[in-house]
Amino acid sequence: MAPCERGGGYAERILIEPCSTDARTMHVKVARAWYVVGILTLIYAISFVDRFILALLAEPVGRELQLGDGQMGILLGAGFAIVYALAGLPAAQLIDQRERRKIVTLGVSLWSAGTVISAFADGFAMLATCRASVALGEAVLTPAAISLIADLFPAHKRALPMSVYASMSGLMTIGSFVIGGATLGIATSLEAQIGLSPWRGTLLIVGFPGLLLALLFFLTVREPLRSGGPATIEDTAFSAFLRYLSAKWRFYLPFYLGSALLVMYAYANLAWLPTLLVRAHGADPATAGYLIGLTLPAAMFGIFFFPWLSTRLDRAGEGTGIVKAFLIASIAGAPFLILAPLAGTTTTLLLGVSGGMICLATTGSLGPLAMQAFGPSRMRARLMALSLLCTSMLGFAIGPTAVGLLSTQWQGDPMSLGRGLSVLGMVAGPGAILCFALALRGTRQMLTANNAIG
Structure with a gap:
C-alpha cells in the first residue's frame, strides 16, 4: 500500500x-x-x-x-x-x-x-x-x-490538544x-x-x-x-514584522502593556503570598501552600469564563470581544488587587485573592486568542513571542522585585509585603483599565482599516 x-x-x-x-x-x-x-x-x-x-x-x-x-x-x-x-x-x-x-x-x-x-x-x-x-x-x-x-x-x-496543554x-x-x-x-x-x-x-x-x-x-x-510549505522571504523578514507593528501600534502597544501590568501583579502575588501568609497570618510554609491551593477553582473559572464571554460579546460581529473581555476583567479585578493584600484575616485574604485570580486568569487564556484573531498567519509566532517577552520582562521581572523593595519601607511590620502588593495593585489595576480601553479603540480602528482594504 x-x-x-x-x-x-x-x-x-x-x-x-x-x-x-x-x-x-x-x-x-x-x-x-x-x-x-x-x-x-x-x-x-x-x-x-x-x-x-x-x-x-x-x-x-x-x-x-x-x-x-x-x-x-x-x-x-x-x-x-x-x-x-x-x-x-x-x-x-x-x-x-x-x-x-x-x-x-x-x-x-x-x-x-x-x-x-x-x-x-x-x-x-x-x-x-x-x-x-x-x-x-x-x-x-x-x-x-x-x-x-x-x-x-x-x-x-x-x-482540544492545545487547550489541554494550555490549561496547565x-x-x-x-x-x-x-x-x-x-x-x-x-x-x-x-x-x-x-x-x-x-x-x-x-x-x-x-x-x-x-x-x-x-x-x-x-x-x-x-x-x-514538519507540515506547511516553505515561508517566503517577504513573510519572514523582520523588517516586514516591524512595519506591521508600526502600522498597528495603536492596538498592540496598549494591549501588550495592559497584559504585562496584569502579569506583573499576578507573579508578584504568587511570589510573595506564601511569605505573607507565614508572616502576617501565622501559617507555616507547608500550610501556606495548601491555603493558596484553595484559590485554584477561581483561577480555573476565569480561564474558561472570559473566553466564553468574549464569544458572547462578539455575537454582534464587531470582532472586539476579546479586548472587551480583558477590559471587563480589569475593571472587576482592580479592587481585589488593591484591597485583598491588606485583609486582616486569612479567610478574607483568600477570598480577595480568589476574586483577583478570576480576573488575572485572562492573561493565560485571552492573550493567545488575541494573537490568533488579529495577527497575520506568518506573524503569529513572533507576535506571541513578543507578548511573552513583554510580560516576562515587565511582568515577571518587575513585579516580585518591586514588592520586595517596596516592603522595605515598612521594616518590621508583618504586613509589609501586603502593603507592597497593595501599592503595586494601585498601579497595575487602573493601568490595565486604561491600556485595554486604548486597545479597544485601536482594535476598532484596525478592524475598520482591514474591512476597508477587504
Missing part, C-alpha cells in the same frame, strides 16, 4: 506509514499523537513546580542563607524572568530549525538539574545561577510544544503550591534521614521527576515531519 502524501505531518509519516481507513490503524495514530500531548502536558505541569517552588520556600531559604527581601525578590522575579524572556526568541529560532525532540530533552534536563543543584546552594550567587538555568531550560518548552502539536494534528483538530498554566500556577506544600511536608519528615534542611530536601525531591521525564520523552517520542 502506498505511503500517505496528504499533509506531510506526523500522523502520515510516522504514526501510520500506509494510507488506510482501518479503524485500528487510525486509533493507533490518534493514541500516539495524544501520548505526545500527554507527556508534554505533564512536563509543562512540573515546570511550574520548579518555577514557583522557591516562592513557597522563600522564608526558610532567606533565613538560612541570610538573604533580604530585596535579594529574594530578584531570585523570584528578575533573576528568572530576564533569562526566560531573552532566551525565548533565540530558542524559538532554534526550534524552527533543529530537531525539537532533542531540544525539549535538553531543556527539561537543564531546568531539572538546576532545581536539584539549588538544594546545595550556599549563597545568593549560586542560587541565582541555578534559577537562571531553570529559566533557560523552561524557555524552550512552550514554543517547542506548540510546534510539535501543530504537526501532530490537522488544523481543524488542534483546538492556570491549574499549576496554583496547583504547584499544593504540590510544593505536600513535598515540603515529606522533606520535613525525612530531615533526620537525609541530613538536609526541609527546604533543601524539597528542592531535591521536586527536581528529580523532570530528569526522569526528559529521559522518557527522548526514548518514546519520535520527531514529527
Whole structure:
C-alpha cells in the first residue's frame, strides 16, 4: 500500500506509514499523537513546580542563607524572568530549525538539574545561577510544544490538544503550591534521614521527576515531519514584522502593556503570598501552600469564563470581544488587587485573592486568542513571542522585585509585603483599565482599516 502524501505531518509519516481507513490503524495514530500531548502536558505541569517552588520556600531559604527581601525578590522575579524572556526568541529560532525532540530533552534536563543543584546552594550567587538555568531550560518548552502539536494534528483538530496543554498554566500556577506544600511536608519528615534542611530536601525531591521525564520523552517520542510549505522571504523578514507593528501600534502597544501590568501583579502575588501568609497570618510554609491551593477553582473559572464571554460579546460581529473581555476583567479585578493584600484575616485574604485570580486568569487564556484573531498567519509566532517577552520582562521581572523593595519601607511590620502588593495593585489595576480601553479603540480602528482594504 502506498505511503500517505496528504499533509506531510506526523500522523502520515510516522504514526501510520500506509494510507488506510482501518479503524485500528487510525486509533493507533490518534493514541500516539495524544501520548505526545500527554507527556508534554505533564512536563509543562512540573515546570511550574520548579518555577514557583522557591516562592513557597522563600522564608526558610532567606533565613538560612541570610538573604533580604530585596535579594529574594530578584531570585523570584528578575533573576528568572530576564533569562526566560531573552532566551525565548533565540530558542524559538532554534526550534524552527533543529530537531525539537532533542531540544525539549535538553531543556527539561537543564531546568531539572538546576532545581536539584539549588538544594546545595550556599549563597545568593549560586542560587541565582541555578534559577537562571531553570529559566533557560523552561524557555524552550512552550514554543517547542506548540510546534510539535501543530504537526501532530490537522488544523481543524488542534483546538482540544492545545487547550489541554494550555490549561496547565492556570491549574499549576496554583496547583504547584499544593504540590510544593505536600513535598515540603515529606522533606520535613525525612530531615533526620537525609541530613538536609526541609527546604533543601524539597528542592531535591521536586527536581528529580523532570530528569526522569526528559529521559522518557527522548526514548518514546519520535520527531514529527514538519507540515506547511516553505515561508517566503517577504513573510519572514523582520523588517516586514516591524512595519506591521508600526502600522498597528495603536492596538498592540496598549494591549501588550495592559497584559504585562496584569502579569506583573499576578507573579508578584504568587511570589510573595506564601511569605505573607507565614508572616502576617501565622501559617507555616507547608500550610501556606495548601491555603493558596484553595484559590485554584477561581483561577480555573476565569480561564474558561472570559473566553466564553468574549464569544458572547462578539455575537454582534464587531470582532472586539476579546479586548472587551480583558477590559471587563480589569475593571472587576482592580479592587481585589488593591484591597485583598491588606485583609486582616486569612479567610478574607483568600477570598480577595480568589476574586483577583478570576480576573488575572485572562492573561493565560485571552492573550493567545488575541494573537490568533488579529495577527497575520506568518506573524503569529513572533507576535506571541513578543507578548511573552513583554510580560516576562515587565511582568515577571518587575513585579516580585518591586514588592520586595517596596516592603522595605515598612521594616518590621508583618504586613509589609501586603502593603507592597497593595501599592503595586494601585498601579497595575487602573493601568490595565486604561491600556485595554486604548486597545479597544485601536482594535476598532484596525478592524475598520482591514474591512476597508477587504
